Amino acid sequence: MRLGYSLLLGEHVAAEDVGYGDCAAFQIVCPSCGEALLKRIRRNPTLNHHLAHFPTTQSHASKCELRVAGASSSQMATADAIGRGQQLAIFQRVFRPYFAREIAMMEPALNAEAITQHASIMLRRASYRQFCRAVRDYLRTADPATLDEYWNISTDSLAAMSPFRRRRQEGFAHDFFSHLLAPNSLQSLAFAISLASLVFEFKLRIDTTAPTGLTRDVFVATLKIILHGTDKALGGFLERCREPDIRTTLESLLRGLAGSIIFTLMCLPYLDMLKDGRTS
Ligand SMILES: [Zn+2]
Numbered sequence: 315m316r317l318g319y320s321l322l323l324g325e326h327v328a329a330e331d332v333g334y335g336d337c338a339a340f341q342i343v344c345p346s347c348g349e350a351l352l353k354r355i356r357r358n359p360t361l362n363h364h365l366a367h368f369p370t371t372q373s374h375a376s377k378c379e380l381r382v383a384g385a386s387s388s389q390m391a392t393a394d395a396i397g398r399g400q401q402l403a404i405f406q407r408v409f410r411p412y413f414a415r416e417i418a419m420m421e422p423a424l425n426a427e428a429i430t431q432h433a434s435i436m437l438r439r440a441s442y443r444q445f446c447r448a449v450r451d452y453l454r455t456a457d458p459a460t461l462d463e464y465w466n467i468s469t470d471s472l473a474a475m476s477p478f479r480r481r482r483q484e485g486f487a488h489d490f491f492s493h494l495l496a497p498n499s500l501q502s503l504a505f506a507i508s509l510a511s512l513v514f515e516f517k518l519r520i521d522t523t524a525p526t527g528l529t530r531d532v533f534v535a536t537l538k539i540i541l542h543g544t545d546k547a548l549g550g551f552l553e554r555c556r557e558p559d560i561r562t563t564l565e566s567l568l569r570g571l572a573g574s575i576i577f578t579l580m581c582l583p584y585l586d587m588l589k590d591g592r593t594s
Pocket of ligand 1: 347349375
């Protein structure tokens with residue numbers, strides 16, 4: 315058949331999009347009977363991608379073919395839209411522990427529990443939430459091209475993915491990033507910014523190759539206020555942000571934070587998150 319249904323995504327997938335290994339990874343089943351499918355490519359007369367039942371369940375395969383072919387595309391579009399809504403709901407639910415774990419894996423000196431705790435302290439400050447709103451406004455209005463360098467990353471784990479899986483991985487990361495910039499996602503965005511700031515501070519502290527001088531000092535001082543300053547200190551800083559030199563530093567800081575968040579989003583184990591969220 316030309317279409318399978320991914321239990322993990324809660325969405326229909328086209329046979330030509332998926333590779334051999336994707337059927338198991340995405341739990342692709344027959345949309346009619348729910349049996350697992352496998353990918354096949356017939357080479358004659360022309361290249362023909364399809365998804366097939368395993369030989370042991372072949373008996374009802376032709377009935378399934380007919381039912382799947384007969385399903386209306388609007389029914390499927392509705393099911394897929396619901397599926398994507400569920401994906402987002404699951405990601406929202408498990409986002410924090412996975413994001414913290416990913417950061418702790420990248421920087422072993424940072425402990426997932428400790429940074430989560432620090433984030434919750436930061437989130438209590440009204441001035442920090444105000445800062446996060448400013449970050450959101452900046453990211454929503456910034457030219458998307460300024461973030462391209464962060465999106466076009468290559469890591470070993472991305473390179474090892476099948477083309478279908480990689481497209482989905484990038485899609486999840488983009489979707490979740492847009493979600494973070496939505497008006498009612500401030501808590502999640504604030505959490506991500508706090509962790510990204512801690513990583514940034516950690517890197518600036520150990521990276522001796524970073525440029526020294528005024529810029530670096532201003533950077534370090536700015537991060538210190540955001541991460542550890544009192545509500546009053548951060549509030550005062552935000553007041554002064556209209557001054558051109560602070561504005562420039564702030565913008566490069568915001569870009570760096572966005573880069574760190576994007577990098578982490580690109581590395582999140584979305585399939586594990588979906589499995590986790592669908593079983594818990
Ligand atoms: Zn079937």
